[in-house]
Amino acid sequence: MDIIESKTWVEWIITIAKFGFCFVPVLYILLLIPMERRGAGFMQDRQGPNRSYIKVPFFGKVRLFGYVQNMCDGTKLFFKEMFAPTGSKKFLYYVAPAIPFAIVFLSPCVIPWFGPMVFEWGGKVIRIAGPIVDSEVGILLLFGFSSLSAYGAVLAGLSSRSKYSYLGSLRTTAMTISYEVCQGLSMMGLLVLAGSFSLTDIVTWQENHVWGIVAQPVAFFCFLIATIAETGRAPFDVAEGEPELVAGYHTEYGAMQFGLFYMGEYSHICISSLLVATLFLGGYSVPFVSTATIQTHMGGSLAILCWVLAFLGLAFLHMIYRYSRKLAASKQSNKMEILQEYKLYKTIAWVVTAAFIAAGVCSWLYYNPEYSMVNGVVVNSLGAALGTAAIHLLVLLAKSVFFCWVWIWVRWTLPRFRYDHVMHLGWKIILNIAILNLVVTAVVAKLVGGN
């Protein structure tokens, strides 16, 4: 294994630092909750929660676009009293919410966060893999982890001593089983094409050929639907269908126990979206540009990255200024407060944008690290390798955030399926399509590729 063989301290540090990726799903929760709440608001022509604020000396009431509301809600959940219903199985009851949340820290281990880092250090060429654990069967591990989270729901339903919870957990179990089959089978075509269970290999195959979504569009749709169902989100949230089951398996939960389920659900979305991005959207690979090109034109690549970010900052500034102008003309009684608050965002955005532009210019002009080619692989210095990894990481995150948005988007658009429809869809439609897709893919791959 790479980890054991490596000797250099830099390699050690990077390998250990990679464990920080375990916390990515938890960080995603911080992003997903406001995205879900305000996104839902926008889809329904509402404004979404935006009233809580923090008092800041000069800028007054800073609301952070409603983000303070989520902090308040989280704090409230955290400090609420935990209790168990009479007659519940106390141990299981308290353990159940922890399971899906604990899985969250395991799943990111096999995701390739960036392409293999190859750099020269101390006269040695060092290679560091993208995932924390660069397993040959990474995808299977990931499925194993994510199906573990169903135990949380099952145990919660069993231990709550509530018929609603019980029915909810039964449905979760049935649905998880059904859709995991679909998930696995729909992905098989891609595995056939890539010829590997390793996620790194799959991404590399996509980088070298085409993205999975182009190669396997049917599989992509089946996989997406099955994954949405797997996470138990609308329109497949029959396990917590409010009209029938109050809140499903977490009916009896409150306070941070409920919070753990809630966070578990969001981190599940995060993992699933990372997986979809990795499998079908080329993972960390930058569209239309090969990794070698990036590595050979390091300064320019970083400059483009900075300028893209700067462009986003400018777009944000444009919207803020436009809204400020409209607000100043309106009759809203608290407009001065809001305009004062916006000064903070404008300041920060200007500073950040300027910094990005400057950084882009600097790297464009002054950062042109040397590289060498070893066996057709570009070997950089450490800095250039880290830069490549950063670009890869940002690209992967952008792709997965897009899929997170798809989760939210689908939830607030489509009505809930009836339970038998869910089963019908899973077993009779998606499974069949997935199998057909696998057969066709295998035949075509055999005929074309011949391996």
Added chain:
Amino acid sequence: MARVIRQRPMNWVERLYIFEAIRGLWTTLKHAARGLFRYEELPTISYPEGQPEVRRTYRAKHRLMLRADGTPRCVACGMCAAACPAHCIYIEATASDDPRIEKKVKRFDIDHLTCVFCGLCVEACPVDALRMDTKEIIFEHRTRDEFVATLETLTSWNPKDYPDDAQSQVAPGGTKNAEARKVWGMEVKN
């Protein structure tokens, strides 16, 4: 009688669901994009700070119109109270000091906690004394008693708030009908 509404049967594209779902997703995406990129165009108002535009015809808080001499036009006939479905109007009458006017209002209470703002009282008023065009739609008070609008609060409106209403600027009355006198050829005794 229940009415049966026959729905058009779905065609095969619709029954596939996936295309209709994508159509729905497109709709919500448009709305979400508007919220994100054109936040100020959201139809939702940030309520207590931003106020909705209330039209003059909106049935808001009541007011009592005044005569030229400043007395309420109300003749305490009780038609509004009789028309009121919520029984929120209480009127006491008394004889007027003005010899031309027989009956005047002594007490006029509208309990806005009971009022359903149907506007029937305004329709019922034979002298156009009661109107609901104040545009005041927010009722917030500390005690229940303060929700009861009395004669004082109902008549204490500012003519400047009704620039487009001539009757609110100059109270009617005092216009003598010269034509009627001419037709009947009568001297008018006053």
Added chain:
Amino acid sequence: MSNYYNMPKLPTENSPKVEIFVDDKPVMVPGDTNLLEALKAVGIETPHVCYHPYLPVSGNCRQCLVEQEGPRGRMLVIACYTPVAPGMKIYTPASSARVKNARKATQEFMLVNHPLDCPICDKAGECTLQENYMEAGQNESRMRPEYGKNYHGNPAHQFIDAKGQLRGGKHVDLGPRVLLDEERCVQCDRCVRFMRTIAGSEQLQLAGRADHTYITTFPGEKLDHEYDLCVTDVCPVGAMTAKYFRFQKRVWLLSHTPTVSMDDSLGANIWLDHADGHIYRVMPRCNPEVNRSWLSNTSRLAFQNFDKNRLPAMGFHVIQEALAEVKKVGGKVALVAGGSCTIEDLAALRMLKESLGDSAELFGGTFKKVGAPDGIAMSGDPLANRAGFKLLGIPDSNLEDLTKRASEFKVLLTVNADLFGEGGSAVSSLEKIATRIVLSAFNDATANKATLAFGIRHWSEVQGTMVNSLNILQKLSACPVCPDEKLRPAYDVLSELAGCKFESAFDAFKKAGEYASVLAGLSYDTIKSTGKLLEGGNA
């Protein structure tokens, strides 16, 4: 100058039935009455303004027109002045468009100069003109708005109103109790006829002719008869208004309780018109045998004091303890029943007397002067239930006896009897009686001198019965205006003192039936609203 000769003859139960043809259909109607009453007897209402069943017919409003088949064809006649004849053929608006049009035209003519005062008119809601309009009128106004209303009555009362219309005759002061609105007047002259024939004092007159007609008193004189408020009742429009009720309440907000006035032994039938716990006015209730449609001002305005100066409610134990103490000491008890005691109260009092045994003695009556009947709605006897006293064997005029023998008694218990207020110096001997218990609604002179004044309900707030001077048993109904719900009726208190509490007024009435055989077997349901004539009556 009595006009009794054309008083309408009203149908009675004994009227002979004759067959007439209404709209070509044969119907049997009372034969000894006028057409209007005959049609009413078979359920056909004819609109009318000037006709009143207890006033002489004048036939000046022409509102009750019907068509009659005569020798010269079908002609319009007024139903109120046409006697019923067997075989006559009558056409009502149901079959005759001519009648319909005639009534409509009459109505329209009447409304030409009638002011649009309905919103501020006290009569609105019970106005004959309004009712007729809804029934027979419903005409579109053909009045050109620029002409407006024109008042041509008393020139002294004309003025120009805010709209520039010629108005006049508003709130003309006729006397201490009645205001006239000449503009609303439709000149039906009911009030004039009432004052002339019923009140017997010609204080009102019609002056002028045609549309210059107006009602007035003689110059310098006032309308101040004892029955002058009846003109506000007979007035079909809001021309005559009572000052005490002017603008007090819209009539549709009033609830009506039928009861009997207990300040006179004729027991005038009245409506107590009340709203939100207050009596706003008293109206005569038509009873052909007793007070017809009339009511004296005394009875009518008495309600103004019903809720004033009342005794508060007390716990029953107070009176019980007082009586128990008396029993311990011993000595004779005088039980005095006063004027407004109902049959139920008297039955309870007699039961109390029986429970106390020989030591108790019953007294009753009043110190007020007994006057003569005025022939309208007063018998002059202030002891309202005198006949009831006699029926139940309670003395009705031995108060002098009580004052003379006052020293014999240790206890005096009065029920609704204001001995000290009425008796004056004659009753000073009663103050020597050691224990003076007073059951009274009011905090009157007797209550002031009592050792224990116990508040009870007033007669307007209790259910009960009384027998009037014509020996007619009449019902009182409880009007929900009691100032304090804890106040109890007299029969309730007395029966509990006697040790056998009546659960309801009807229990007390059944007990009265045991004492007086004519009351036995009767129930409140079998007494009609106009009362029941008891056997041996002199009506």
